[in-house]
Each structure stands twice: as structure tokens, then as C-alpha cells.
Amino acid sequence: MVADVIIETPDTTTLVLFTGNDRLEYLAGHFLTIDPHQFESLERFTSFLEDLKGRREPPRAYSMSSAPHERYLAVTVKEERYVSGVTRFPPLLSPLLVKRTLRGMRIVVTGFTGPYTLAPDVTTQTDHIVHICAGSGSVPNFSMLKSALAHHPTLRHTFVYSNKKWNDVIFRDELGRLASQHPDRLKILHTITREDSTGSFGPGVRKGRVDQALLREAIPSPTECLVYVCGPGISKFDVAAAKEAGTQPQPRFLESVLADLKALGVPNDRIKREFYG
Numbered sequence: 001m002v003a004d005v006i007i008e009t010p011d012t013t014t015l016v017l018f019t020g021n022d023r024l025e026y027l028a029g030h031f032l033t034i035d036p037h038q039f040e041s042l043e044r045f046t047s048f049l050e051d052l053k054g055r056r057e058p059p060r061a062y063s064m065s066s067a068p069h070e071r072y073l074a075v076t077v078k079e080e081r082y083v084s085g086v087t088r089f090p091p092l093l094s095p096l097l098v099k100r101t102l103r104g105m106r107i108v109v110t111g112f113t114g115p116y117t118l119a120p121d122v123t124t125q126t127d128h129i130v131h132i133c134a135g136s137g138s139v140p141n142f143s144m145l146k147s148a149l150a151h152h153p154t155l156r157h158t159f160v161y162s163n164k165k166w167n168d169v170i171f172r173d174e175l176g177r178l179a180s181q182h183p184d185r186l187k188i189l190h191t192i193t194r195e196d197s198t199g200s201f202g203p204g205v206r207k208g209r210v211d212q213a214l215l216r217e218a219i220p221s222p223t224e225c226l227v228y229v230c231g232p233g234i235s236k237f238d239v240a241a242a243k244e245a246g247t248q249p250q251p252r253f254l255e256s257v258l259a260d261l262k263a264l265g266v267p268n269d270r271i272k273r274e275f276y277g
């Protein structure tokens with residue numbers, strides 16, 4: 001049952017879910033899935049899209065923004081937009097979850113799973129976790145950050161977070177609060193791509209994309225840290241569209257960060273990645 005609906009930013013909402021279970025067996029970084037077929041209000045739209053696409057609409061994955069030690073389960077969803085002439089089909093599920101889900105509604109969720117988690121023996125591998133996220137890619141990292149701050153006192157974190165605008169930054173206040181509670185263990189580096197006056201947003205807020213210079217600052221010892229990267233990458237739809245046009249798909253956030261990490265000398269087996277298509 002949806003116990004609470006928290007509006008995080010103009011296009012992002014956290015749904016706090018009450019499951020009736022006292023103990024929830026999930027790891028920070030896990031996701032659950034939501035099948036769009038369960039929503040009567042989407043029925044005609046789902047069937048129409050299935051006719052157009054020639055395949056059944058699959059369940060959508062949503063990472064938990066809550067951490068396992070917290071009382072409630074929560075997911076945080078960013079609304080996908082339809083951009084005329086750019087987006088091939090209107091997005092199906094996220095607009096409903098973000099804009100039309102009310103307290104008291106019931107949702108069937110399936111879970112919990114996913115390989116993008118902190119290993120139980122993480123502290124034998126490193127004392128520094130570097131989170132590199134864009135947009136809703138911060139969701140699983142936020143969960144891992146909260147969990148590690150609570151349970152792994154020897155771990156330090158650097159949280160590099162890219163957004164288009166300052167008002168798009170999900171968990172902005174909570175991240176700030178965690179940084180003031182753990183000044184020696186958490187450093188946050190925001191970077192804003194589509195606003196000029198980032199200086200007025202406070203220290204640690206840069207202008208531009210995540211690039212090698214920013215990553216060099218975040219990663220003083222490339223062979224000793226563990227890096228968790230989450231955000232948009234080249235989707236199978238991008239690959240198909242590029243093939244049709246006879247071009248190569250343009251690297252997106254994930255591909256460009258992975259190339260920069262390689263150039264900085266971070267070993268591949270020290271990089272965990274989660275791809276949001």
C-alpha cells in the first residue's frame with residue numbers, strides 16, 4: 001500500500017510503500033519490478049502500445065531509495081517525458097507513478113533483486129567508495145550510501161552527482177544533511193549541466209558534465225577505491241535507431257564515465273555499473 005507520496009522535484013516522486021512485513025529481505029542497491037498491466041487506468045494505453053510495438057509491455061524496474069535498516073520500503077521514480085519528434089513512443093508507467101499515484105493506492109511489486117550492491121566484505125576491498133550518478137541514477141546509490149554510513153564506519157564516500165538543473169537534484173536536502181552529519185566520511189560533488197550561475201548554489205556545486213578533471217578530484221587513488229556508476233546509457237532502442245540511420249549510437253552518461261575511469265586507471269573489476277536505459 002502506498003503509505004506516503006513525497007514530491008522530490010518537479011518530475012520525481014518517492015512512493016513510500018507499506019508491505020505489512022516487519023522484515024524486508026533486500027540489500028541496498030536492489031530493485032523491485034512493477035507490471036503496468038495491473039493498472040486499470042492504463043489498460044487501453046498499454047494495449048495500444050503493445051499493438052504498435054508488436055510485443056507485450058514488460059514490467060519496469062525501480063531501485064529502492066530506502067535502505068534495509070529503515071522502517072519503510074521506498075522507490076523514487078522520475079517521469080520520462082514524451083518529446084515530439086525525438087521520443088518514439090510515449091512513456092507508459094513512470095507518468096502514472098510520479099503524477100497520479102495517491103496515498104492508500106495498492107500496487108503489486110515483485111522483488112527484490114539485482115547485482116548492483118555492496119558486497120558484505122566491502123571493507124576488506126576498500127575504505128573509499130566513489131558514487132557517480134546522473135538523474136534518477138542516484139536512487140540505488142542513495143540507498144547504499146545510507147546503509148554504508150550506518151553499518152560500515154570505516155568507509156568514506158565521495159558522491160558525484162550530475163543533473164541538468166539545481167532543482168532537478170533528487171535527495172538534495174537529505175544528501176546535504178548526511179554530509180553535515182558525517183563530515184569526515186562523505187563528500188558531495190554536484191555538477192549542473194544546464195545552468196550558469198552554479199556558484200550561488202553553494203560550495204561543491206560545479207558547472208558542466210562529469211569529466212576527467214572532476215573524476216580525478218573525486219578519485220585520488222584509482223586502484224584502491226570502488227566505483228559505483230549509475231545513470232542513462234545507450235539503450236537497445238538507441239542502437240536500433242543508429243543502425244537504421246547508418247551511424248553509431250552516441251555515448252551517453254554511462255559510456256562517457258566508463259571511458260574517463262579507464263583513462264584515469266581505475267581497474268575494470270573495481271567498477272560496478274547499473275544501466276538505466
Ligand SMILES: Cc1cc2nc3c(=O)[nH]c(=O)nc-3n(C[C@H](O)[C@H](O)[C@H](O)COP(=O)(O)OP(=O)(O)OC[C@H]3O[C@@H](n4cnc5c(N)ncnc54)[C@H](O)[C@@H]3O)c2cc1C
Nearest residue numbers: 060061062063076077078088089091092093094136139237
Ligand atoms: C535496474 C533498473 C533500475 C531502475 N531504477 C529506476 C529508479 O529507481 N527510478 C527511475 O525513475 N527509473 C528507474 N529505472 C528505469 C525504469 O525501469 C523505466 O525504464 C522508466 O521509469 C521508464 O518507464 P516508462 O514505462 O515510463 O517508459 P517506457 O514506456 O519504458 O519508455 C521509455 C522510453 O523508451 C522508448 N521505447 C519504449 N519502447 C520502445 C520501442 N519498442 N522502440 C523504441 N523506443 C521505445 C520510449 O519511446 C521512451 O522514450 C530503472 C531501470 C533499471 C533497468
